[in-house]
Amino acid sequence: VTKSLLKAAPGRPRSESTHEAILQAANELLEENGFSGLTVEAIAASAGVAKTTIYRWWPNKGAVAMEAFLAATSPKIAFPETGSAINDVVTQMRTLIGVYNGVTGKIVSELIALGQSDPETLRNFVTGYLEPRRTAAKRILKDGMERGEIRGDVDPDILVDSLYGPIFHRMLSKHAPLTEEFAQGVADYVFRGTVGPKEGGGPASTGV
Amino acid sequence: VTKSLLKAAPGRPRSESTHEAILQAANELLEENGFSGLTVEAIAASAGVAKTTIYRWWPNKGAVAMEAFLAATSPKIAFPETGSAINDVVTQMRTLIGVYNGVTGKIVSELIALGQSDPETLRNFVTGYLEPRRTAAKRILKDGMERGEIRGDVDPDILVDSLYGPIFHRMLSKHAPLTEEFAQGVADYVFRGTVGPKEGGGPASTGV
Amino acid sequence: VTKSLLKAAPGRPRSESTHEAILQAANELLEENGFSGLTVEAIAASAGVAKTTIYRWWPNKGAVAMEAFLAATSPKIAFPETGSAINDVVTQMRTLIGVYNGVTGKIVSELIALGQSDPETLRNFVTGYLEPRRTAAKRILKDGMERGEIRGDVDPDILVDSLYGPIFHRMLSKHAPLTEEFAQGVADYVFRGTVGPKEGGGPASTGV
Amino acid sequence: VTKSLLKAAPGRPRSESTHEAILQAANELLEENGFSGLTVEAIAASAGVAKTTIYRWWPNKGAVAMEAFLAATSPKIAFPETGSAINDVVTQMRTLIGVYNGVTGKIVSELIALGQSDPETLRNFVTGYLEPRRTAAKRILKDGMERGEIRGDVDPDILVDSLYGPIFHRMLSKHAPLTEEFAQGVADYVFRGTVGPKEGGGPASTGV
DNA sequence: GGCTAAGCGAGACGGTACGTCCCGTCTTAGG
């Protein structure tokens, strides 16, 4: 009977409860004070853990914050499946607007901010957060392309950034409010285009 | 002969050379080390200036960095004027790609990042950098709407974010390369739309 | 009228009260817990001072402890002057025994101990504490040599170490009690010698 | 065949090679870096041994260092036996000077230093190192007293400290060089005394 | 020409958090 395919590592095994306590403490502090108000010492104190234990596993507080955020938000991806790719994506965009107007938006913004001075963190954010969501969106859009709902010569990567890029832009720059109307407008333009005569009923909205 | 309509303030006047030395030092350090490696003490040392003098005129290092950046880059706005709004905007977007792939892109990114933990800085970035550029772009687009090149019911604010938001997104998240093809693609989709049959010549590119 | 021969240093002058508060706090903690129980953080807290301020002026806690000790004990040198060098020295030795059996002995021991891993500290101890006392003792002994009380060919440096070395030895090694009888005995042997027949009244004690 | 008259303890027996490896590693590190640069983790690493194993057998690093030192130096006691106690002692003192000017002196100093903050260590040093040597010296001196070479009313404990205390003092305080001349001088004074007229041939040296 | 007032260089200061070192304890698995 094989006990395990992997030989057990020698020494005292890493305490899983400690690991989780750290991530949970980090998450709570992150939601309370934002990233800039996050300190390793506070995480340690709040988790009832030694600072050294944190530094044993993460190189800096950014890495802790990132893992804490990812652990807490990873599973939340959800697209509706109505049969219309455009419908599905627009619905998800409007939902996202609500999320990004809340605490999550603040944390996502700060993680991207953090990533500007720490490439490792940015890479982790992209692979752990952004890519899975982009992939899901591209899946929907590709389905729409298969069905003929969306043109076949479209590049899904560019399309998905065309749709979500503006949302990130407003979330980060705050130069204009991040509303569902905005998301709807962006989707309308990207799907229906904007060229045409000055006056005109224009193409119907893609709105849900 | 009155030298000035305003009564001169008493006391020693502010040294303009000191002011400039500070901004220049800040700019150099910003380009060298990025914002996170920027410290007030380093600016002071590099400018041959007392820390006190910096704090007399700016509330924190973010404000110095912002002013330094704006002083160095403000005048550079330039849109071509070919008679085609779409042409002009796309050309400018492709130019912007080049700029944002260089040092300026790094600094802009870090200023946005900085703004995530300092609302004042973000506001200054928006009013000092972003708004002038958005206004210029909207001017071009509105001209196109007047001419009938672009639909009349389009919201210029949303349109401009649809075009530039994706660029900022890739600049900040670095999940995919920031190429002229990308800018071209985004512009194509936003102007011509993406709905349509799977196969199809599709609408002509908006390309220059 | 000259204000000062030295040009005033630029910048905010060092706070003398802070300086003293640090030394006093260090001294109190030293007497309470001994040197090994002394921490820079405790000194800072107890003096109401920032840790950085301590490190601005002293390289490590040993240096603070040394200066604190020297500031508190420097002026205490006192030899009686009875006309007899031997008498004076022996009296002082007996007094010293009392001092070294108390807190001072503990601190002196720990400073010497500290000096074993920090040459700078040891040097400061010697020049700040030991040398002045050795010089004073040598002064007395040389007077005795002038008067003919002590032989003229004696080396005062060796003599003074012959008298005080044993005291330091017992203070540090604690292999036998540090009593006035011990001091008396050492002085007897060093001054009167120990050679001679097994039985014998022996030379009179040098005792006071 | 009985392996032993004593019943063997249950479980895995203590590894003697491990024991020795620890002491040897400690000794090497002690000679290299001195005591302050000695860490349990370094001993463990250098001996290829687990930290736990060290703590199972010694309460702290001082105890390891002490045992390592004693194991390495215990057997080295040697007094000449020329028939003259004074001769023998002086010869040994001069030899000791050489030893204490080398690595051994450094280690002895640091062990005494260590003992200032750890009574247990100091006690071990005294019983394991100092006492045997003091006893040997007292044996020689008592022989001299028996023979009438040294006065009979002398306290051997005080005498031995009068002779060796000055050496320890200079070794620890480093206020003056530790030379054979110094040892000779101390012995001269302690055996022959120092009182007498200013000018005078004085008593003959006790020198060898 | 002296007075008043602010700008300025210099640098000390209280303070926060950092990331590191080493301690001595513990929890595993294996001998």
Add this chain to the structure above:
DNA sequence: CCTAAGACGGGACGTACCGTCTCGCTTAGCC
């Protein structure tokens, strides 16, 4: 029961910058 391995809580270290504070000197306009 010993040992290797190494995770853990903990305490203090010395450092980097922060933003504030006192200084004395400089540079102006005003009386």
